[in-house]
Every structure is written in C-alpha cells, then in structure tokens.
Amino acid sequence: MRKVPLRQSLKVIERGTRNWVADRPLVVSFEVTDSCTCHCRHCDHGGPRDDSRNLPAAEYRRYMRELRPCVVQVSGGEPLLRPDLVEIVRQIQDGDGLPYTILVSSWSLMTDALYLELRAAGVDQFSVSLDFPDERHDRFRSYPGLYSHLEDLVPRMGRLGYDDIVLNSCITSENLGEIEALADRAREWGVNLCYSAYSPRRTGCRELFPASPEQLAELNRRLDRVEARRDATNWIVNSRSTLDATRRYFEHSGMPGCRAGQRFLVVTADGALQPCSMQFCRYPLEERGRMIREFTRHNTCDQCYVSIRSYLDKSFPQLLWENVSGFFSVRT
Ligand SMILES: C[S@@+](CC[C@H](N)C(=O)[O-])C[C@H]1O[C@@H](n2cnc3c(N)ncnc32)[C@H](O)[C@@H]1O
Ligand code: SF4
Numbered sequence: 001m002r003k004v005p006l007r008q009s010l011k012v013i014e015r016g017t018r019n020w021v022a023d024r025p026l027v028v029s030f031e032v033t034d035s036c037t038c039h040c041r042h043c044d045h046g047g048p049r050d051d052s053r054n055l056p057a058a059e060y061r062r063y064m065r066e067l068r069p070c071v072v073q074v075s076g077g078e079p080l081l082r083p084d085l086v087e088i089v090r091q092i093q094d095g096d097g098l099p100y101t102i103l104v105s106s107w108s109l110m111t112d113a114l115y116l117e118l119r120a121a122g123v124d125q126f127s128v129s130l131d132f133p134d135e136r137h138d139r140f141r142s143y144p145g146l147y148s149h150l151e152d153l154v155p156r157m158g159r160l161g162y163d164d165i166v167l168n169s170c171i172t173s174e175n176l177g178e179i180e181a182l183a184d185r186a187r188e189w190g191v192n193l194c195y196s197a198y199s200p201r202r203t204g205c206r207e208l209f210p211a212s213p214e215q216l217a218e219l220n221r222r223l224d225r226v227e228a229r230r231d232a233t234n235w236i237v238n239s240r241s242t243l244d245a246t247r248r249y250f251e252h253s254g255m256p257g258c259r260a261g262q263r264f265l266v267v268t269a270d271g272a273l274q275p276c277s278m279q280f281c282r283y284p285l286e287e288r289g290r291m292i293r294e295f296t297r298h299n300t301c302d303q304c305y306v307s308i309r310s311y312l313d314k315s316f317p318q319l320l321w322e323n324v325s326g327f328f329s330v331r332t
C-alpha cells in the first residue's frame, strides 16, 4: 500500500493528536446514500431506498468544518449511486491534503473514468469489497456479473500504478476457507488486501459468524499462513495487532471497549450523527457532546470489530506507532 507523503502524514498526525485530546472524532464515515445496487447476505442494506432527504453535496463542507476528522470514509449503501459523488468528495477536502479519504464501495458501478475523476477529486484509498475469489461473490451479493466486472477492472486500475486500491474482505463462516485464496487474488490483481470481521448485529444472522471450535481453528490456521506472507510493501493492510484482535473477537464472540461516537462516528445520508452504522440513536450535528455523554460513556455493545473500530480501539501511542510505521511516511 502506498505510503502517504510526508507533508500529508504530518498533517494527519497533527490533527489526529489534537482531536484525540479534544474528544473530536479521528474518523468520520459519511454514508452518502442508503440505497444499494446489491442485496448482500450479511448486510441490512439492499436495493433502492428513499433518497429524497439526502444531504446535498455542498452541505458536506459544513460537517467537515464542525467535525474536522483527519480520516474520512465515504460509504453507504452504495456511494457510487450518488450522481454527485465526485462533488461530495471535493467538498470534503480542505485543500491542504486533509482529510485522508477512503471510498468504501462494491465497485458495481465503477468505471475507468470515474476512478480517475474520484482520485483527482481527493480519494486517497479505494476500498473494494470482495467476499469470494470467484463467482460465488455474485451469489453472496445477489449481483450477477459483479466478479467478472471486478476481475477486469481492478487489475487494470491497479496497473495504472497509483497503489491506492485495497480489497476489503469481510470474514464470515461462508468464506473462511477462502482467506488465503482472497490474498492470492489481491496479489494476482496487483492490489492490497484488508480483512474485516462479520458482525451479526446488522441482520441478526448468527449462522454467518464462525464460532465452532473447528471454524476457529481453521480461521487461526489460515490467518497464520497469511501472516507469513507479509512483506515490506504493506500489501496486507491490517496490522498484526489488528488481525490478532480479530481472532480474539471471533473466539469470544465480541470485543468490549468500543468508543463509537467519540473516536469515530457516522453521518447518515440525511445528515444525522450516529455513533456507528449499527446503533440507530440519532443526534443533530451541534449535539455531538450529548452523543458522547448519553451513548459512548455508557456503551457496553461489543457486537462488531469492523475496520473503523479496529483502527481506533488502541491506545494513542500504539495507534500513532502503527500508522507512522505502516501508512504514513516518517522519511521523505
Ligand atoms: C456496508 S458496506 C457499504 C459500502 C459498499 N456498499 C460496499 O459493500 O463496499 C461497507 C462494508 O461493510 C461490510 N459489511 C456488510 N455487512 C457487514 C456485517 N454484517 N459485518 C461486517 N461487515 C459488513 C461490507 O462487506 C463492506 O465491505
Ligand atoms: S454490503 Fe454494501 S453492497 Fe452489500 S448490501 Fe450492504 S451496502 Fe449494499
């Protein structure tokens, strides 16, 4: 994974430090639409939703001025359904290399031209969901042709050499056997890989959660083999400590200590603040402090270990060290 240039790294670290001290979020996830192109088995989104109250692109600047995160995820639903997505990304940028911007998408609607436009507008990292290394991906997502579209587009965009594409594979009991094959696919396509962990909280389905002793043994065996494939290019984007914590999350069926609402938060498509995408208590932009008092301080939910959480549960020194050594440049 491409390291962030030194100047931008220093700015991210400076703003992150200020936000940590001031109880501001380090990461904000903008869910820019609830509508989706897919109907995935592990998700509570799927198909069209009422988009009439979506925030217009120009409003995102106001949220950025108030929240000042150093990292932004643009997500959904399927963000590529927004015809004004490029403008939204532009509005999020402060013009000085911040925030570090990650577009989280299935790429069902991605094209060559749109990838380049979104890069130019300010996307630093493209997180592309891939649940299976073959056509089973189409069935899991109820989107015929998705895998062959990715198989064509992802390696081609990878060859442009920007090194900003990360396959995002959510581990479930269904794709446990594919953990290494997903890594093979990332290598074959010349892109990076990030594992994330299934949460039953979205749909209530426990079948997709690997919990039996045999499943946990397989998870550990396969992740051990993936660990052995790390190299200096940082193509396995999760840190070792994050993957270790992911194993513990599955083993204990949960992970306590969540700081949703404080270290990170979600802005819904219609502009409400939520602690995360799976807690539906809504606050207006001006009442972030009340969300911390009412929700974060009393939160005992341990029901996910999705990426946005796994980055931010750590102590500040550990977070800083992992990001400086893994993502950000400490040398020119
Ligand atoms: C909610 S989707 C939104 C962006 C886009 N539609 C996509 O699929 O990439 C963001 C990520 O959440 C993951 N996801 C969906 N349901 C999940 C669940 N129950 N537990 C953990 N991750 C989940 C998806 O696989 C995807 O990588
Ligand atoms: S995981 Fe993404 S693509 Fe699948 S239904 Fe959920 S929002 Fe849509």
Ligand code: SF4
Pocket: 201, 258, 259, 260, 275, 276, 277, 278, 279, 299, 301, 302, 303, 304, 305, 306, 309
């Ligand atoms: S553990 Fe935290 S981020 Fe995950 S669902 Fe619960 S409150 Fe949300």
